[in-house]
Amino acid sequence: MEQIKKALNESPAMRWGILLLVGFVLSVNYYFYDAFSTLKDDMRTVFGFTGTDYGLFSAFYSVPNTFLMMAVIGGIILDKIGIRRTGFLFVFFMTIGALLTGYGASDYFNNGGFGYEFMGSFLPRFSPELKVMLLGRFFFGLGAETTIVVVSKILVKWFKGKDLALAFGLKVGFGRLGSFAALRLSPLISNEGTNLSSAIWLGAILVSIGLLAFLVYMLFDAKLDSQIQENTSEKSENKFSFKDITGLISNRAYLYIALLCVTFYSAVFPFIQYAPDFFSDKFGLTSVESGNLTSYLPVGTLIFTPVFGALIDRKGKSASAMIFGAITLLVTHLLFALTNTPPIIPLILLGISFALVPAAMWPTMVKLVDENKIGTAYGLMYSIQNLGLFIFPLLAGTILDATNPGNPAVSDYTATILMFAAVSLIGLIFALLLKYEDKKKHFGVELPLNKK
Numbered sequence: 001m002e003q004i005k006k007a008l009n010e011s012p013a014m015r016w017g018i019l020l021l022v023g024f025v026l027s028v029n030y031y032f033y034d035a036f037s038t039l040k041d042d043m044r045t046v047f048g049f050t051g052t053d054y055g056l057f058s059a060f061y062s063v064p065n066t067f068l069m070m071a072v073i074g075g076i077i078l079d080k081i082g083i084r085r086t087g088f089l090f091v092f093f094m095t096i097g098a099l100l101t102g103y104g105a106s107d108y109f110n111n112g113g114f115g116y117e118f119m120g121s122f123l124p125r126f127s128p129e130l131k132v133m134l135l136g137r138f139f140f141g142l143g144a145e146t147t148i149v150v151v152s153k154i155l156v157k158w159f160k161g162k163d164l165a166l167a168f169g170l171k172v173g174f175g176r177l178g179s180f181a182a183l184r185l186s187p188l189i190s191n192e193g194t195n196l197s198s199a200i201w202l203g204a205i206l207v208s209i210g211l212l213a214f215l216v217y218m219l220f221d222a223k224l225d226s227q228i229q230e231n232t233s234e235k236s237e238n239k240f241s242f243k244d245i246t247g248l249i250s251n252r253a254y255l256y257i258a259l260l261c262v263t264f265y266s267a268v269f270p271f272i273q274y275a276p277d278f279f280s281d282k283f284g285l286t287s288v289e290s291g292n293l294t295s296y297l298p299v300g301t302l303i304f305t306p307v308f309g310a311l312i313d314r315k316g317k318s319a320s321a322m323i324f325g326a327i328t329l330l331v332t333h334l335l336f337a338l339t340n341t342p343p344i345i346p347l348i349l350l351g352i353s354f355a356l357v358p359a360a361m362w363p364t365m366v367k368l369v370d371e372n373k374i375g376t377a378y379g380l381m382y383s384i385q386n387l388g389l390f391i392f393p394l395l396a397g398t399i400l401d402a403t404n405p406g407n408p409a410v411s412d413y414t415a416t417i418l419m420f421a422a423v424s425l426i427g428l429i430f431a432l433l434l435k436y437e438d439k440k441k442h443f444g445v446e447l448p449l450n451k452k
């Protein structure tokens, strides 16, 4: 009798080991994304960046994913040519982008190094360092978003039916760990701007190590593929068709979850990009103190996203969790904008929301689309989300400059935070619509994810 070999993903130790490996790739991704928020003031003093320049730098992450639809193209490529080749390509882009950003911020470049003269020869409104850093942020964003899509597909491949929401929660936790480390380390290393470029280079080096970690993952992925093919003897044909995209968009539940995703994250990630500066301006904290305060947010979600994920695996109620999380986000921004409540209280509320919504939202996708289209589904969702991650940091910077003329050291953030509250309210409406649609069409969004 032919014996069926146990595939690698049948071993719990192997699955959690893989999560650790790809989780590291995510940590460095988030580290570099968040490494700049505590450096906003240092970039103002060292490079003369205005609020709008900073907003533009932050927003450039999303340009390739929104205007070139790179996250959706990355997702399609992923479903077509597979995890290894797509993952390598996009982690590589992410690394190039991080290194380029570091180069733009380096003393060598700013003292007239290679390319300085050329970068100063056009668009004089933008300084040469800002232009190189924007280019770096562009490539970083191009690689980083599809890398997250690739990691999501890796988790579906290894964990489907076996604690998938917990795995997604831990995946988010790894991202938050990177954000936490960035918020703590960046201002310490920068030391009020005296070592600004070292703070940025540390991030670039970490991203490069992430590329090495992905190369190691590729070995395990190849092994699992060979085992799956041995055991099933069937090869999956996976041709892309535009119907995949139209099919997704015409699914109202998918559309609502994508719109909740864009509004929810637009009221969170761009806010975090400004949070340390907001805390120091409103509550008179130093950059290290405000970075430390902001870092409680990722550390809280690091613990609670997997806990909520495990609950959703067993008990379900994903749509209700998203509604509750959206309400909490709205209350958070109203408290920040309109009251002088000690910032730790709204920050705890934000942490609950930021743990609950991602824990429920990402694994819910397996209820709405087939596994062989999951890369396209996540990629499209990320491209839609990136439109928000492009618009809202820019809008925040513009509102901030408009309500605080003269680029002052201390700014009034009330109007900027109220804008985030308005976006949260729209997110809440989409969460309610999702629950309504699920009730009508019986996708099972409220049911547990674990197989009995």
Ligand SMILES: NCCCC[C@H](N)C(=O)NCC(=O)O
Residues within 6 Å of the ligand: 029, 030, 033, 144, 145, 148, 172, 175, 265, 269, 358, 382, 385
């Ligand atoms: N790298 C920071 C931005 C990540 C955006 C990403 N598309 C996303 O939504 N991640 C999910 C999360 O909850 O972090």
